[in-house]
Amino acid sequence: MKKALDSSPLVPFVVLYARVSTERQAMKDLSIPDQLRRMRDYCERRGYGILTEYVDEGRTATDDNRPAFQQMVRRVLSGEENIHAIVVHSFSRAFRNATDLAVYLRDLTKVGARLVSVTQDVDESPIGRFVTLFYGLVDEMNSAENSKHVKRAREENARRGFHNGSKPPFGYKAVETKTIGHTGYRKVLVEDEAEAAIVREIFNLYEGDERRAPMGMKRIVEYLNTKSLYRGQIWRVQRVQQILSDSVYTGVYEFGARTARTQHKADRGPSEDSHD
Structure with a gap:
């Protein structure tokens, strides 16, 4: 006692x-x-x-x-x-x-x-x-x-095509593979069908076609907000701009790259093994 x-x-x-x-x-x-x-x-x-x-x-x-x-x-x-x-x-x-x-x-x-x-x-x-x-x-x-x-483990993980544990880009989801890693089953990015459809629509609206003129990002945002949300939040110009400029939508998923503007690493976020 x-x-x-x-x-x-x-x-x-x-x-x-x-x-x-x-x-x-x-x-x-x-x-x-x-x-x-x-x-x-x-x-x-x-x-x-x-x-x-x-x-x-x-x-x-x-x-x-x-x-x-x-x-x-x-x-x-x-x-x-x-x-x-x-x-x-x-x-x-x-x-x-x-x-x-x-x-x-x-x-x-x-x-x-x-x-x-x-x-x-x-x-x-x-x-x-x-x-x-x-x-x-x-x-x-x-x-x-x-x-x-x-850092070395994450770089090797990315080199082998696995996802490093951060939030997937819009249009993708992380799915477990049968490969065992340090913290469990490794994951890869695959299309999220619902989100991917929105991404394709954004590119179509921005680029236009023979039937309609290209749409600016502000108008795209207004249009999207009448139809859906961005993972529970309203769409903003910055989100649309990020999607249109992200190389992941051309099949290139960068890890550890530095942006010319900020010189900060273009990391997708920390893995579960971040240092203590």
Whole structure:
């Protein structure tokens, strides 16, 4: 039976932080419930009072742009509640960027707080702080290596004609094959008959024929919105323009190409194996 918490200053109060970056990770031993259970057990053994539990799902730790994380650090760094520590399952749940780790450790120290890992027992001595930063460097290195491996795997997957797990272009759907991949059966793109008919109509309207003049994109949008929706949303000029300019409708499905305008990769979105 857990001891009832009181307001005594002798009780160190903490907040818990849990995070997963992918659905696959959530299905393994780093699931949110598992992290929280281990952290609660850890706090009970040490007599810590838990103020709040913060959770970020589907968020990478390579930067600090995480809603629950930001809400938590604002509360702790305000210094208004005398919070003893942020408790995590492992340091990698909070950071996979050694620079961010060093900055936040410094800021936590200023308000008398700590970052505590239940799986990496590190004290507050100078050597302990060095070890914490060393863990951060290792996590950052592992994250970079994982990212490279994922990139190579996705490129090879695309080279072999398989779909990488993002939302299919309008007019297509992803269908499982009998080929086993790292995360299950690999998928390929095939025509979605209903959507493909709309795509063909868009091209016909835009190009015109001997019976009718070509139609501009604005008029095409007005026409489409009287007949159907774009996957539950209204049609817009940008959507029609994207379809008319996308090489996928000529049989070329690009992966990792860079656009001349933005120099950003023309990725179809992250696969399930995105880095942590």
